[in-house]
Amino acid sequence: MALIEAKHFLEVNVSKDSAMWKWGDLHVNDYQNMxxxxxxxxxxxxxxxxxxxxxxxxxxxxxxxxxxxDSAVISSHASANLKMLV
Numbered sequence: 117m118a119l120i121e122a123k124h125f126l127e128v129n130v131s132k133d134s135a136m137w138k139w140g141d142l143h144v145n146d147y148q149n150m151x152x153x154x155x156x157x158x159x160x161x162x163x164x165x166x167x168x169x170x171x172x173x174x175x176x177x178x179x180x181x182x183x184x185x186d187s188a189v190i191s192s193h194a195s196a197n198l199k200m201l202v
Contacts, residue, residue: 140166143190145177167192 126137144164152161167177177192 139168141189143167143177143192145192164191 126134130137130142143166145167147163147165149161152158179190179192
């Protein structure tokens with residue numbers, strides 16, 4: 117049931133063509149520059165960069181579930197500075 121709901125969500129919010137469902141388009145890290153990210157100059161100061169990981173991968177990216185509840189794009193706000201596999 118969950119896979120059917122996920123497929124329907126992606127078809128409605130992203131594209132009917134499954135070849136267009138790319139993780140980098142759906143999961144980004146937001147780099148805000150306050151207060152400039154809240155002004156008309158946001159296009160110059162605010163960056164959104166595709167992120168390959170989540171909280172359980174070496175490419176750590178902190179996701180706020182409350183912030184992303186009604187959005188098709190998962191927006192993260194923090195990433196690891198040091199990544200090391202031991």
